[in-house]
Amino acid sequence: DAKTTQPNSMESNEEEPVHLPCNHSTISGTDYIHWYRQLPSQGPEYVIHGLTSNVNNRMASLAIAEDRKSSTLILHRATLRDAAVYYCILIKAAGNKLTFGGGTRVLVKP
Protein backbone atom coordinates (compact mmCIF):
# COMPACT_ATOMS: atom_id res chain seq x y z
CA ASP A 1 0.00 0.00 0.00
CA ALA A 2 1.19 3.51 -0.77
CA LYS A 3 2.39 5.49 2.27
CA THR A 4 2.11 9.14 3.20
CA THR A 5 4.72 11.36 4.85
CA GLN A 6 3.80 14.46 6.83
CA PRO A 7 5.78 16.84 9.06
CA ASN A 8 5.33 16.04 12.74
CA SER A 9 4.18 19.52 13.70
CA MET A 10 3.52 23.03 12.41
CA GLU A 11 2.77 26.35 14.05
CA SER A 12 0.62 29.14 12.74
CA ASN A 13 -0.70 32.46 13.91
CA GLU A 14 -4.41 32.99 14.28
CA GLU A 15 -6.15 34.33 11.16
CA GLU A 16 -3.20 33.41 8.93
CA PRO A 17 -3.28 30.65 6.31
CA VAL A 18 -1.85 27.24 7.08
CA HIS A 19 -0.38 25.01 4.38
CA LEU A 20 -0.04 21.36 5.42
CA PRO A 21 2.06 19.24 3.04
CA CYS A 22 1.69 15.53 2.43
CA ASN A 23 4.06 13.42 0.36
CA HIS A 24 2.70 10.29 -1.31
CA SER A 25 5.27 9.51 -3.97
CA THR A 26 4.10 5.88 -4.43
CA ILE A 27 0.44 6.75 -4.93
CA SER A 28 -1.38 4.62 -7.50
CA GLY A 29 -3.68 5.98 -10.16
CA THR A 30 -6.85 4.97 -8.33
CA ASP A 31 -5.92 6.12 -4.81
CA TYR A 32 -8.03 8.95 -3.43
CA ILE A 33 -6.40 11.51 -1.13
CA HIS A 34 -8.36 12.13 2.06
CA TRP A 35 -7.71 14.46 4.98
CA TYR A 36 -9.10 14.00 8.46
CA ARG A 37 -8.36 15.94 11.61
CA GLN A 38 -8.62 15.08 15.27
CA LEU A 39 -9.32 17.84 17.74
CA PRO A 40 -8.21 17.29 21.34
CA SER A 41 -10.33 14.73 23.20
CA GLN A 42 -12.47 14.02 20.14
CA GLY A 43 -12.74 11.40 17.43
CA PRO A 44 -11.34 12.17 13.99
CA GLU A 45 -13.48 14.20 11.59
CA TYR A 46 -13.47 14.35 7.81
CA VAL A 47 -12.01 17.47 6.24
CA ILE A 48 -11.78 17.01 2.48
CA HIS A 49 -10.83 14.57 -0.27
CA GLY A 50 -9.88 14.53 -3.93
CA LEU A 51 -8.48 12.45 -6.77
CA THR A 52 -6.76 14.70 -9.32
CA SER A 53 -8.29 18.17 -9.28
CA ASN A 54 -8.04 20.78 -6.56
CA VAL A 55 -11.03 20.80 -4.22
CA ASN A 56 -12.61 23.42 -2.00
CA ASN A 57 -15.19 23.10 0.75
CA ARG A 58 -16.29 25.17 3.71
CA MET A 59 -13.48 23.84 5.91
CA ALA A 60 -10.44 23.87 3.65
CA SER A 61 -8.90 23.58 0.19
CA LEU A 62 -6.95 20.65 -1.18
CA ALA A 63 -4.26 21.30 -3.75
CA ILE A 64 -3.04 18.18 -5.56
CA ALA A 65 0.21 18.22 -7.52
CA GLU A 66 -0.04 17.46 -11.21
CA ASP A 67 1.90 14.20 -10.81
CA ARG A 68 -0.17 13.40 -7.68
CA LYS A 69 2.95 12.60 -5.69
CA SER A 70 2.13 15.28 -3.15
CA SER A 71 -0.78 17.35 -1.90
CA THR A 72 -1.34 20.33 0.37
CA LEU A 73 -4.22 21.00 2.72
CA ILE A 74 -4.87 24.71 3.03
CA LEU A 75 -6.68 26.27 5.97
CA HIS A 76 -7.35 29.77 4.72
CA ARG A 77 -7.63 31.58 8.07
CA ALA A 78 -6.59 29.51 11.04
CA THR A 79 -8.58 29.86 14.22
CA LEU A 80 -7.76 28.52 17.67
CA ARG A 81 -10.36 25.82 17.02
CA ASP A 82 -8.25 24.51 14.13
CA ALA A 83 -5.57 23.27 16.54
CA ALA A 84 -5.60 19.53 15.91
CA VAL A 85 -3.71 16.61 14.41
CA TYR A 86 -4.25 16.52 10.64
CA TYR A 87 -3.99 13.17 8.86
CA CYS A 88 -3.39 12.67 5.15
CA ILE A 89 -4.74 9.25 4.10
CA LEU A 90 -4.81 7.36 0.80
CA ILE A 91 -7.86 5.23 0.08
CA LYS A 92 -7.94 2.68 -2.72
CA ALA A 93 -10.79 2.47 -5.17
CA ALA A 94 -13.51 0.30 -3.61
CA GLY A 95 -11.43 0.22 -0.44
CA ASN A 96 -12.99 0.27 3.00
CA LYS A 97 -9.90 0.73 5.12
CA LEU A 98 -9.09 4.11 6.59
CA THR A 99 -5.47 3.75 7.75
CA PHE A 100 -4.02 6.63 9.74
CA GLY A 101 -0.34 7.61 9.57
CA GLY A 102 1.54 9.88 11.94
CA GLY A 103 -0.24 13.12 11.04
CA THR A 104 0.79 16.74 11.59
CA ARG A 105 0.06 18.41 14.91
CA VAL A 106 -0.99 22.01 14.21
CA LEU A 107 -0.60 24.63 16.90
CA VAL A 108 -2.40 27.94 16.39
CA LYS A 109 -1.06 30.89 18.34
CA PRO A 110 -3.30 33.83 19.25
Place this chain on the structure above:
Amino acid sequence: DTEVTQTPKHLVMGMTNKKSLKCEQHMGHRAMYWYKQKAKKPPELMFVYSYEKLSINESVPSRFSPECPNSSLLNLHLHALQPEDSALYLCASSQEVGSPGLMNTEAFFGQGTRLTVV
Protein backbone atom coordinates in the same frame (compact mmCIF):
# COMPACT_ATOMS: atom_id res chain seq x y z
CA ASP B 1 -28.55 13.16 12.51
CA THR B 2 -24.87 12.71 11.66
CA GLU B 3 -23.82 11.38 15.02
CA VAL B 4 -22.06 8.24 16.06
CA THR B 5 -22.81 7.67 19.72
CA GLN B 6 -20.50 5.63 21.91
CA THR B 7 -21.22 4.45 25.43
CA PRO B 8 -19.86 4.53 28.01
CA LYS B 9 -17.54 7.53 27.68
CA HIS B 10 -15.21 6.15 30.35
CA LEU B 11 -14.74 2.61 31.63
CA VAL B 12 -12.46 1.17 34.28
CA MET B 13 -12.30 -2.61 34.42
CA GLY B 14 -10.28 -5.27 36.14
CA MET B 15 -8.33 -7.89 34.25
CA THR B 16 -10.87 -10.60 35.13
CA ASN B 17 -13.95 -8.56 34.21
CA LYS B 18 -16.18 -8.84 31.18
CA LYS B 19 -17.51 -5.59 29.75
CA SER B 20 -18.93 -4.30 26.50
CA LEU B 21 -18.55 -1.08 24.52
CA LYS B 22 -21.51 0.10 22.49
CA CYS B 23 -21.71 2.17 19.31
CA GLU B 24 -24.85 3.40 17.58
CA GLN B 25 -25.57 5.32 14.37
CA HIS B 26 -28.84 6.20 12.66
CA MET B 27 -27.49 7.44 9.33
CA GLY B 28 -28.30 4.23 7.46
CA HIS B 29 -24.60 3.46 7.10
CA ARG B 30 -23.75 -0.13 6.19
CA ALA B 31 -20.10 -0.10 7.21
CA MET B 32 -18.95 0.19 10.82
CA TYR B 33 -15.47 0.20 12.29
CA TRP B 34 -13.62 -0.21 15.58
CA TYR B 35 -10.34 1.60 16.15
CA LYS B 36 -7.93 1.63 19.09
CA GLN B 37 -5.91 4.74 19.90
CA LYS B 38 -3.08 4.93 22.41
CA ALA B 39 -2.00 8.30 23.77
CA LYS B 40 -0.16 10.50 21.24
CA LYS B 41 -0.54 7.83 18.53
CA PRO B 42 -2.80 7.63 15.46
CA PRO B 43 -5.91 5.44 15.54
CA GLU B 44 -5.30 1.80 14.58
CA LEU B 45 -7.96 -0.16 12.75
CA MET B 46 -9.22 -3.24 14.59
CA PHE B 47 -12.36 -4.46 12.82
CA VAL B 48 -14.58 -3.58 9.86
CA TYR B 49 -18.19 -4.71 9.53
CA SER B 50 -19.91 -4.61 6.18
CA TYR B 51 -23.65 -5.22 6.01
CA GLU B 52 -23.51 -6.62 9.55
CA LYS B 53 -20.84 -9.17 8.65
CA LEU B 54 -17.23 -9.03 9.81
CA SER B 55 -15.14 -8.22 6.74
CA ILE B 56 -11.78 -7.21 8.25
CA ASN B 57 -10.07 -8.36 11.45
CA GLU B 58 -6.64 -6.75 11.76
CA SER B 59 -5.22 -9.70 13.73
CA VAL B 60 -6.82 -8.50 16.93
CA PRO B 61 -6.45 -10.78 20.01
CA SER B 62 -9.49 -12.89 20.82
CA ARG B 63 -10.01 -11.08 24.13
CA PHE B 64 -11.68 -8.45 21.91
CA SER B 65 -14.88 -9.79 20.38
CA PRO B 66 -16.92 -7.59 18.03
CA GLU B 67 -20.60 -8.01 17.33
CA CYS B 68 -22.97 -6.27 14.96
CA PRO B 69 -26.52 -7.23 16.02
CA ASN B 70 -28.17 -4.93 13.45
CA SER B 71 -27.27 -2.23 10.96
CA SER B 72 -27.35 0.54 13.57
CA LEU B 73 -25.46 -1.10 16.40
CA LEU B 74 -21.90 -2.25 16.93
CA ASN B 75 -20.60 -3.78 20.14
CA LEU B 76 -17.11 -4.65 21.32
CA HIS B 77 -17.06 -7.32 24.02
CA LEU B 78 -14.04 -7.27 26.30
CA HIS B 79 -12.78 -10.17 28.38
CA ALA B 80 -9.56 -10.82 30.28
CA LEU B 81 -7.91 -7.63 29.11
CA GLN B 82 -4.39 -6.56 30.03
CA PRO B 83 -3.28 -3.14 31.33
CA GLU B 84 -1.64 -2.48 27.94
CA ASP B 85 -5.13 -2.61 26.38
CA SER B 86 -5.92 0.68 28.10
CA ALA B 87 -6.66 3.14 25.30
CA LEU B 88 -9.33 5.23 23.59
CA TYR B 89 -11.64 2.97 21.56
CA LEU B 90 -13.24 4.71 18.62
CA CYS B 91 -16.19 3.62 16.55
CA ALA B 92 -16.86 4.92 13.04
CA SER B 93 -19.39 4.39 10.30
CA SER B 94 -19.57 5.11 6.58
CA GLN B 95 -22.20 4.91 3.92
CA GLU B 96 -20.84 2.28 1.61
CA VAL B 97 -18.52 -0.62 1.38
CA GLY B 98 -17.32 -2.58 -1.62
CA SER B 99 -17.64 -0.39 -4.69
CA PRO B 100 -17.22 2.54 -4.51
CA GLY B 101 -16.27 2.09 -0.86
CA LEU B 102 -14.73 4.81 1.26
CA MET B 103 -12.88 6.43 -1.59
CA ASN B 104 -15.53 9.00 -2.43
CA THR B 105 -17.32 9.39 0.88
CA GLU B 106 -16.51 10.18 4.48
CA ALA B 107 -16.41 8.25 7.69
CA PHE B 108 -18.06 9.58 10.84
CA PHE B 109 -16.41 8.92 14.18
CA GLY B 110 -17.77 8.82 17.69
CA GLN B 111 -16.01 10.55 20.57
CA GLY B 112 -14.70 7.27 21.86
CA THR B 113 -14.68 5.25 25.06
CA ARG B 114 -11.65 5.79 27.26
CA LEU B 115 -10.83 2.38 28.71
CA THR B 116 -8.57 1.79 31.69
CA VAL B 117 -7.65 -1.78 32.61
CA VAL B 118 -6.43 -2.19 36.19
